[in-house]
Amino acid sequence: MPRGAQMHIDVITDREQLEKLHGDWDRLYAEDPEAQLFISWNWLVPYMRSYAGAWFVLAARAGETGSPYVALMPLRLRTRINKSSGLYINEINMAGNNAADYTGAICAPEHAIAALQAFGRHVAQMGWSRLNLENLRMSRERIFAFIGQFSRETFEMREFSRVNAVDNVNNCRCFAATLPDTFDSYLDTVLSANTRQKLRRFLRKVDAGELRIGRAEPATYERDIDMLLDLWRIKWGARKGDRLQSILVNNRRVLRESYRHGTLYLPMLWQGERLLGALAIFVDPVKKALLFFMAGRDETVSSIPVGLILHGHCIRLAIENGFTTYDFLRGDEPYKLAFGVSESRVDCAMIHTKSGRNVGDRLDPRCLNDVFAEVSRSHQKGELAQADSGYRQILATDPQHARALYGFGQLLSFKGNHRGALGQFETLAEIAPNSWKTWFRVGMELQALSRHIEAEDAFLQTLALAPDYAPARFALAKSLAALDRRNAAIDALSGLLEDLQLAPRDSTLHLKADAMLKRLKQQAKPSYIRLNPAPVPAAMSTMAY
Template sequence: MRRPPAPGSRREWPRGRRSHRPRPRIARRGAGRMWVEAIDDIAAFRASRPAWEALYARDPDGQIFLSHRWLETWFTFAKPRWLVLTARPARGSGDPLGFFPLRLRRPARPGAAPTLVPAGASLADYTGFLCAPEAEAEVARAFGQALPRLGLRADLDNLLLSERRFASFTRAAAATGARVTDRPGTDNHDGIDLSTAPRAALPGDWETFLETRMSANSRQKARRFLRRLDGDPALSVRSATGASLGRDLGILMALWETAWASRKGDNLARVARTIRQGVAAFHAAGLLDLRLLWRDGTPLAAHALYVDPVRRALYFSVGACDKTARSPPPSFLLHCEALRRAIAEGYRCYDFMRGDEAYKFSFCDDSRRLRHVSLGIAARAGGHSSPGGPGAGPMPPACPEASPEDVAPPGGP
């Protein structure tokens, strides 16, 4: 009997007639066709950037984890096995009308088939796919028909899609004969619902935000502590620079590990490594702002926020504070300062992302529900859904480097 390939080797994924290499097929669009093909090498992905960014700017379901820059950064540092399904009006012609980024998750048992999951699933709070608004139903149906025909189960967690888009996608998947099942949402050990995603819509000025988004008590505290920040030379908020990132990231991780050590247990080092790699990579790419609150040269809190200049949104990724510091409350003050600055700079949304922690609702009263669904294999997986032949070639060989663990780091207060 042949020995199984070593993890991370180029022989790790089976090949040959019984290969698990997915091959996208085409799906129908009205009386014509919607051609679904795969991008599976970084050069082709980079070449797609102009069309991708134009679509991203128009899609109301777009969010930073579907942006080209975020995905390219993640592909580069995480080195997963990935592919992007691309929907076009016809084979080899027309501008792309949709992009669906995916990756292969390693099987838990030797010899078992891998599963398809959304690209960025180990780090992204939200997943989904982009559609041209004028062709949303057609693109969603095309992706719903193509995905089960790749011959692998797909586990799609943390989908942030409109009701209409989600319904078109799942109905099309079910029409292939694939089993479509809801997956349970996730809670952390503190009973936090990680399928709830609070966010604050930002008005044109800070006073309007205070009056319309915050309670009287929270509003009074925000004003008092911001006056203290503005008037006390011992207090300051500074963003990490290229020169200070090593120190500032070390501070964030030290505070985070102190806060989470008892709850993460054996997973602490693994999750911390994922956070550290992600913050460093996205900061270097200009997509993340790491802010620290200081008092007399001592760090009190650190927050990492993704910055999306296209959608004018900030996304709170991860944060931690010195729990012994009481006045001012470090994380509350750091959020207030970030919100005030975001409004002054013309941002329209401050997204607290996954988790219904009570403190988030001190700043907002709006939240969205994330969806989790599994798609089985189509009844005729690998067959053509309509005439015209396959849309794309096989998946690329496995990268020799291991991808990050499938653990989504919590944001924390």
């Protein structure tokens, strides 16, 4: 297919659809020379599933419906409040964000450019305010094909670095070693003489049993992961500050899922019964790569080069099993340079709307229920301005969102905007004509507007659906009285009071109904006026008949 050719984009959002992608995903991963472990099915999909309702996959077809997919781009949606505007906005992140060192897409090579252009066009039309492209590992040609679809009239892009302020480590720089056919060749041709001699000496200690390297097993992997994370926490916990617990929870989940899906190797270096250190290594049998994710070691041990031994062990194991790459992932820590590595980079950028608002001033439809939950909480807490804004945003995206119509109607009614409230409830009544609550609300707003004939109809509709709903019977009596149909109102209230006495439910309503009934009966009594006979004029009194 020529570049720029039209492609069809499907948006995969549920687990059943996702499972159907498995075959295409594995095929494209194997075909794509730019594919890397963090976008493989076995690593990424288990992680994505932990973000239920937020992940989605853009899937490109070059042919008719049913034809194989030629590219996949996994993404994730996030919703938050813009503090300056008070509006809810959507952000789109790469699906592996917060866990994956590399992100991107997988493509059939001959369709890559056309597919990335199509993905860009599709994303540019979605409802969002920020698109975070973190740790993007794709060729410049593919990146430009994607970002070239975002109009400069609407969007701006900002590239940024990932340099740690504490130690000046640049996390956009990545290092990996290309492995030769034999471990001896690696030692002799890749490493420096000093590193080679040191590594050989300590690996001999391992082979002789002075030191022992074990590995996580099905019965021990959860314990072993916890031990690794505990060592890591001792080293890095203070530096991570308030983020520490969330990092530990996220990494524990990632490591456990990776082990269960066969993508984690966890070697542990022991001296007797003392754990000296451990590595978390991701295994990519398709691309023949081991990827070093994290390490932990006993910081009180200074005489044994724990990291060198464990990395040397893993590199030897990789070569023995035909692997060709040992990837140290992101970060330009100096120790990595000792392993004969070459450098590559990841890109970090953010594309955002110039207005700071969502594209088209609409929310992504999939976030509406979550936004409604937040808006409802604001409403309940009395944060009426925030609730008002949120309801309006939801209804601008989905004018028939039933719960937002009801909540917004309640809010407008509370603020005294009965005409606006009536509009919300009447719309809802069209959508849900069998909702007695909605018809009751329609009646109450009509009553507040003194439109009692229509209110009567609404209350009758309410009672047709919920015959025992006492507040509707009371409200109906009020409208009947307002229409000067006093006898009908008296009958309605009398019946209501009889039922309330038989099954007491609402003492306040009982008191109101009783007071209203007495008032109506008093008004219904005839007024007896004593007429004193008028004095007869004298001239008339003597008139003869």
